[in-house]
Every structure is written in C-alpha cells, then in structure tokens.
Amino acid sequence: MPVTCVGAADPDEATIIEEACRLADTGRYADFTDIEHVLRFGYGMAGARAILDRYPVRRMLNHRCADAREEPASCGGESASVEIISGIAASPGRRGR
Numbered sequence: 426m427p428v429t430c431v432g433a434a435d436p437d438e439a440t441i442i443e444e445a446c447r448l449a450d451t452g453r454y455a456d457f458t459d460i461e462h463v464l465r466f467g468y469g470m471a472g473a474r475a476i477l478d479r480y481p482v483r484r485m486l487n488h489r490c491a492d493a494r495e496e497p498a499s500c501g502g503e504s505a506s507v508e509i510i511s512g513i514a515a516s517p518g519r520r521g522r
Contacts (some may be wrong), residue, residue, distance in 0.1 A: 441476045444468065449486045452493035457486040 441464060448460045457477050464473035477483065 437472060438476050441470050441473050442482065444470070445473070445477055445482075445486055446489060449489035450493050452490070452496065454490050456490055457483045460486060460490075 444464060445457070445460050448454055448463060449457075454460050454463070461473050461477045464470040464477070477486065
C-alpha cells in the first residue's frame with residue numbers, strides 16, 4: 426500500500442506525515458532528512474525520526490521534494506526568482522572587493 430499524506434492510524438503520526446508533505450511540497454528542502462530536522466527541532470515533533478525514517482515514507486517525501494524543486498511556482502514562485510535575480514544584479518558592483 427503506498428504511503429500518502431493522510432490515513433495514518435495514529436493521530437500524531439498523521440500530523441507528522443501531513444506536515445512533512447506540506448514542507449516537501451514547498452520545494453525548500455532537498456530530502457526527507459531536511460524535513461525531519463525541521464520537524465524535530467523547529468516544531469518540537471520528537472517522534473518525527475521514527476515515522477519518517479521508513480522506506481516508503483522516505484521515498485515519498487524525497488519524490489515530493491524533487492518534484493517541488495522542479496516546479497518554480499511551488500518554490501516560492503516570483504518572490505524566489507526576484508530574490509535570486511536581486512542577488513545576481515548586486516554581484517557586479519562587488520567585484521574587486
């Protein structure tokens with residue numbers, strides 16, 4: 426049975442998986458390890474490691490992370506592009522420093 430973002434038997438497990446999916450879909454994280462770190466240390470979800478460190482969950486999150494990074498709109502869209510372009514535009518003035 427494939428792992429989805431809903432349908433976990435344990436409410437805590439469902440919350441962790443749903444939040445992990447939401448984070449993966451932002452395109453800001455490389456893989457499940459980044460998400461696990463955010464959930465454990467940023468959100469205080471101590472059980473995140475045990476839930477996310479299962480092959481079907483890892484695989485699903487890694488795929489979602491990769492898919493989200495491939496779609497510019499899910500990575501912050503225009504604001505992310507503006508930030509990157511602003512950094513590039515500022516670079517020439519810093520040459521020789």
